[in-house]
Amino acid sequence: MDPYAALPLPQSAFVLALSLVLVSPLALAGVALMNAGLGRSRSAAQSMLGTLALIAVAVIVFALIGAMFAYGDTGYTFTVAGRPWNWIGAGSFALRGFSAETVQTQLGTLFQFIAVAFVVLIAWGSGADRLRVAAGLAAAAILAALIFPMLSYWAWGTGWLTQLGLNFSLGEGFLDPGAATVHVLGGLSALAIVWIAGPRRGKFPKEGLSTAMPGHNAVYVLFGGLLALVGFLAWNMAGALMWADLPPTELVVTAVNTLLEAACALAATFAVTRIRFGKPDASLCANGWMAGLVTSTACAAVASPLEALLAGLVAGLITPLLVELLELFLSIDDPSGAITVHGVCGLWGLFAAGLFASQQGQVLAQLVGIAALLGVIFPLVYFLFWAVNLVLPFRVDPDGERIGMDLHELGGSAYPEFVVHRDDSYR
Amino acid sequence: MKNAGLLVMPAGFFLVVAAISLFDGIAMRSIFVLCGLAVEGMGLFLAVRGHMAMRGEH
Numbered sequence: 001m002d003p004y005a006a007l008p009l010p011q012s013a014f015v016l017a018l019s020l021v022l023v024s025p026l027a028l029a030g031v032a033l034m035n036a037g038l039g040r041s042r043s044a045a046q047s048m049l050g051t052l053a054l055i056a057v058a059v060i061v062f063a064l065i066g067a068m069f070a071y072g073d074t075g076y077t078f079t080v081a082g083r084p085w086n087w088i089g090a091g092s093f094a095l096r097g098f099s100a101e102t103v104q105t106q107l108g109t110l111f112q113f114i115a116v117a118f119v120v121l122i123a124w125g126s127g128a129d130r131l132r133v134a135a136g137l138a139a140a141a142i143l144a145a146l147i148f149p150m151l152s153y154w155a156w157g158t159g160w161l162t163q164l165g166l167n168f169s170l171g172e173g174f175l176d177p178g179a180a181t182v183h184v185l186g187g188l189s190a191l192a193i194v195w196i197a198g199p200r201r202g203k204f205p206k207e208g209l210s211t212a213m214p215g216h217n218a219v220y221v222l223f224g225g226l227l228a229l230v231g232f233l234a235w236n237m238a239g240a241l242m243w244a245d246l247p248p249t250e251l252v253v254t255a256v257n258t259l260l261e262a263a264c265a266l267a268a269t270f271a272v273t274r275i276r277f278g279k280p281d282a283s284l285c286a287n288g289w290m291a292g293l294v295t296s297t298a299c300a301a302v303a304s305p306l307e308a309l310l311a312g313l314v315a316g317l318i319t320p321l322l323v324e325l326l327e328l329f330l331s332i333d334d335p336s337g338a339i340t341v342h343g344v345c346g347l348w349g350l351f352a353a354g355l356f357a358s359q360q361g362q363v364l365a366q367l368v369g370i371a372a373l374l375g376v377i378f379p380l381v382y383f384l385f386w387a388v389n390l391v392l393p394f395r396v397d398p399d400g401e402r403i404g405m406d407l408h409e410l411g412g413s414a415y416p417e418f419v420v421h422r423d424d425s426y427r
Numbered sequence: 428m429k430n431a432g433l434l435v436m437p438a439g440f441f442l443v444v445a446a447i448s449l450f451d452g453i454a455m456r457s458i459f460v461l462c463g464l465a466v467e468g469m470g471l472f473l474a475v476r477g478h479m480a481m482r483g484e485h
Contacts, residue, residue: 081448168447195429195478331479361453367460368443374467375440379433 013241013248014103020238021111027231027293028055028118030224034290035125037220038283038336042404043129044216045414050133054124054140055117061144062116064094070112070149071105071157083167085160089153108156111242115182116148122186125336127193127394129200129213130401133409135394142384143189148181151377155181156243161372164365171362174369175353177239179298179346184373185381187343190334192382197394199333201401210327213335218282225289232293233258240301257300258293261312265292268316276320284320287337291315291345298349303356311352315345347373428480432473439466 036047062070071091077084092098098106120140127136154161154174161174174180204210215221233255240246240254269288273281295315300308322340326332332339347370354366385394395401400408407413439462446459 080444083448164447170447195474198481330475331481332475364447364453364457364460367464368447371440371443371460371463371467374471375436375438375443375463379436382433 014107016248016251017238017241018107018110020234020241021107021114023234024114024231024238025117027228027235028114028121030226030228030231031118031121031125031290033220033224033227034286035121035128035224035336037217037224038125038215039128040213040404041216041415041418042406042413044406045412046133046405046409047124047128048414049410050124050131050136051121053133054120054136057137058116058120058140058144059113061141062113062149065145066116066149067091067095067109067112068093068149069146070152071109075153075158084163086158086163087154087160088150089157089159108242111238112148112152112156115152115178116144118182119143119148119186119189122183122336122338122342123189123193126190126334126338127197128335129405130395131193131197132394132396135197135388135392138388138392139189139193139385139394142388143185143381147189147377147381147384148185151185151373152181154372155369161365161369164368165359165361169361170365170368171354171357171359172365174365175244175302175357175362176350176369177243177297177301178235179294179349179353180369180373183294183297183342183346184350185377187339187341187346188373188378189381189385190336190338191332191343192378192385193394194332194334194339195382196385196389199331200335201398203333204331210331210333215283215335218286221283221286225286228290228293229259229262232262232296236297236300239297244301246301253305254300256305257303257308258296260305260308261296261300261315262289262292264309264312265289265295265316265319268313269320272317272320276324281320283337284323287323287341288316288319290337291319291341294342294345295349295352298346299353299356302353307352307356311349311356314352315348318348319345429474429477432470432475432477435470435473436467439463439468439470442466 032051036044039047068091069089071089075086075089077086120143124136153159155176164170165173202211236258237251237254266289269285270280273284292312292315295311299311319340323337350366350370354363442463443460446456450456
């Protein structure tokens with residue numbers, strides 16, 4: 001029996017999609033490097049080990065529990081005003097029968113494994129320098145077991161968001177080639193973690209301005225952005241093939257748009273920081289680059305090159321301003337900038353996708369999706385994390401924060417041969 | 428105050444759900460969806476204010 005018989009895609013498209021999915025983890029590698037570089041030198045090893053551990057836990061929990069809710073031909077449904085609302089999948093426990101599924105379903109599940117790893121990685125970066133690995137693992141387990149699978153079913157499966165077009169005549173339903181389910185969820189989880197763990201000690205004194213705590217390695221941060229480009233190119237093209245139903249012949253435009261959005265966002269952030277501070281800021285420019293990539297995940301598949309430039313420009317303009325706003329005025333200590341870069345720019349990309357799409361009602365479908373992310377997913381994530389924090393504190397004790405997460409949690413430093421000077425910004 | 432703000436946010440979502448369930452016209456749906464998003468925004472604003480009030484605790 002031909003295993004590709006059930007596929008609507010030709011065999012060559014399937015092979016292409018599989019290849020792209022296999023390259024996409026380079027985006028995770030890039031984000032992991034950025035997270036480590038934007039944190040302090042005394043927490044770098046904990047950041048990288050935490051990255052691997054969180055990915056491991058997320059993948060295992062998703063395989064055992066999460067995949068059950070993310071997939072399934074028959075989901076749990078209730079009816080409102082005569083219309084069905086499919087809210088969670090009803091698949092098999094622990095991937096039972098996975099090898100007998102169609103290859104397209106298997107490919108979708110593989111994509112979800114990488115996506116769930118990406119989500120926990122984004123959230124992990126914001127807790128740098130004070131979030132304990134054990135608490136990070138618990139947060140990753142919650143995201144992988146319930147939140148990500150539910151949102152994935154809504155946006156990628158046969159859930160109510162994808163059915164908005166069919167049931168409510170809203171365009172083609174919520175369009176999400178990976179921005180909502182990965183980046184916005186990661187950004188909102190990052191905000192929940194930052195709120196629960198609190199800022200780094202000395203970051204926001206009772207009086208006066210916040211204390212600057214720059215990242216320890218700008219080269220990691222900038223190279224991470226470069227590495228992420230390769231991953232995002234693959235990720236966006238795979239997402240366009242699988243979730244936006246784009247034919248392979250239109251993928252080159254998606255790749256060009258991805259590049260244009262990142263380039264334009266970087267140029268905008270470069271200009272803004274040059275004007276604001278007199279010199280371009282390396283870490284903010286890297287964040288601007290990443291913001292362009294995140295925005296491209298949402299809208300590169302539906303935008304023209306000119307529209308992609310516009311989307312990137314907006315992302316690049318808002319990133320440095322919002323990072324500053326969060327830190328200076330809203331007392332939110334987000335070392336990796338994930339709330340702005342992945343959360344806010346992901347939301348902007350989703351809205352832009354509605355603007356650029358040709359179908360009538362698509363903007364409204366995107367707004368409904370955004371409302372679900374902010375009105376259901378974010379409070380749910382926050383209260384679940386808050387409950388976990390009661391039994392497994394997110395924040396390390398003051399002594400651990402003082403000596404650094406590497407020594408406190410791992411017993412060794414990331415840079416044992418370097419003399420670590422007293423951190424002048426530490427009060 | 429932070430928790431209260433976060434509890435307001437789902438109310439905005441239910442307004443959005445009501446809008447697309449009860450109305451057929453694009454104009455009414457749009458208005459109510461935007462109202463729902465505004466309610467979510469107010470909830471988020473309240474939560475942020477609650478967080479800012481705790482400044483200096485760590």
